[in-house]
Amino acid sequence: MMTINKSIMRKQDQNPKPLGLYLHIPFCTEKCNYCDFLSFGGVGNDRQGQYVNALVKEIEYYGKEYHNKYYVDTIFIGGGTPSILEVALIAELMAAVRANFHVLPDAEITMESNPKTLNRYKLNRYFDLGINRLSIGAQSLDNDLLAFLGRIHRAEDFLESYQAAREAGFQNINTDLMFGIPGQNMECWLDTLKKVLKLMPEHISFYSLQIEEGTPFFKMYREGRLEPIDDDADRDMYHRAVELFYREGYHHYEISNCGRPGYECRHNLKYWSMDEYLGLGLGAHSYLEGARFSNAERLSDYVEASRVSENKSTSPFIVWYHKNSRQEDISEYLFTGLRKREGIDLDDFEAQFQQPIEEIYADNWHRLKAFIESGYLVKTENRLYFTKQGIDISNTILTEFV
Template sequence: MTLGLYIHVPFCVRKCRYCDFISYPYTKGAAGIYLDSLFKEIEMYGGILPEHDKILTSVFIGGGTPTCLPVEKLLSVLEKVNKNFHLPPGCEITVEANPGTVGRRSLALLRKGGVNRLSLGVQAFQDNILAVLGRVHTAAEAAGAVRAAREAGFENLNLDLIYGIPGQTGEDWLESLDQATALGPEHIAAYGLQLEAGTPLEQAVSSGGLEPCSEDLELFMYQTAIDYLTGRDYVHYEISNFARSGRESVHNLNYWLNQSYLGIGPAAHSYLQGERFANDSTIKGYAGSLAQGKLPVAARDAAIVRHEMAETMFLGLRLLKGVHLEAFYHRFGRRAEDIYRVEITSLREAGLVELADGYLRLTAKGLPLGNEVFKEFVCSHY
């Protein structure tokens, strides 16, 4: 079995206005409790997993903002992983970072400590747009972080960008794409903003304080990203992700191919040995379970085959290649074309999916309507 490892760091300097992920304000005391507990969880899995299940395809440290922890603490997490799991040569090791929380010293230490991929949450290159999002960095700091990462020896960089932000114009978006590509990252993730209920940004829009981006402008921005980035030798390999050839995210591909992954840390999710489970989302509950020698799992769900098939379909359709139909058959012993005959026929007639080279994939028309396509498979078998 191949296994992706995700480590959740639930702290931020300040929570962004659009974020609904589990995160807490960073304090030294809370971070100490978290790290002690995280080390226990890593050791527990190192002790209970069979050796062949501890071979990692990737490690991804996300959040939150992992780099709000002192860099020495982050490196101690990786050391603990190295002692309890098997990392093959060249294993992709990613750390997410906010440009306002890294500098030359911390980046140099991360690279020396084995991190070989850095994912920077840039989001935009206009300070007024960053203020709308509630980011803690400026456009100049983002560009400086990229340069510092190169000086530190990072040869695999991802930049996250967001479109569809209230007040953002088509010209702003094009400028962000232009400045991002000028920095030469190997990977760019271009996400449409999701106004999650209850977040400060959603409340500002709902109350009329901010004008939301129109659907037409958001669609224009998405198509602009595709045209601009593919025209500059980035491969559009997933709905929102673009990479230089060979620089696709190993960790995220593992998710989209519905393979096994282990999540550790508060609120982390896992799909392991035919079961999906999630950790307690509070630091107190998470630490309390581990202090008693118990894994901090708050919810479990056995992977029912029909659910697993549906997930394999809609996750695979996120990839530009689509779902490999022969691989689906080998995994489940049944053909997707038979199980989902009605759904596939309807979606093909609507021009949203197509069969090509042994794959079922979204068409150009279907790409911006991906969520509508995915619902057909989810509703069919959930």
């Protein structure tokens, strides 16, 4: 039996597969009013350093298991606000990843940032460390809206950081923008869009504000002190943005993302294509070898797991593990794939699941067919995708596949 296993391992080693790495940095200067992400404000340098040490331990743990099975073609350092860390800690993380995984020379390496936490020194060092894609959270270029959102930066900080990033050598910059904010009108939204488009970033992510439970905005909403924006106004802002992006030569490749041709986010495409990725850090999620799993969400638990990781044959970081069933894979394939503007490849779908989509969803195909006949979905010989109108009710349609 041992001989057979070694033989299989050697075969796997000869055919490594692509893997995306996500590294979660859960620290911020302070939490924004809308944020329900797993992050903390006001954590000191000592605690941040302790966390990075734990994260390095996790990198080392999985490196032993996956170094020969996978090559890394995308890395995404997200948060939180990764740029809040001292540069030496980012350098430590990058060194650990490269020492424990085979990172391709042309790997896409993204780091999220808040404009207020950037400076020229940091940007130059990030670029020297091989980080080649910078995501800057602008959200808005209206200072009153930024204050309302609880952002620590002003529009001027974003503009200065963007220019400094260009001067540091970054040729792949994403800008995060938010619409549907209470108090935001179309004029304000278009002003932000036009100012950002003048900068010609390679990629723009644009999201509608969601009022999530557990946030200051949710408390204000429950108390009647916050009135969400009208749905029609929200949708108008979305479609006006898409029109402007198309006019400026951007490829609207996913519901909330557009990029210049060739600058689509390779890492995020893994999520929407059910490709494999490994999440590292507090609360990080993974999809690997047909299973989904996630890490501890309490900082003390995560740090403690790192202390015993060297002596464990199974990961001490994982608190939830689920092996997908065939039906779950089918549902996730459709749920994530339909977020892409090109939709899903029906030939690939049938090849993977050995049945055409009409057979798998025979019981409710009449309802899906009604969405096609109503102009919300388009089904060609080999593709299924949302129309412009279908995007607006995409959540309703997607529930048919779950």
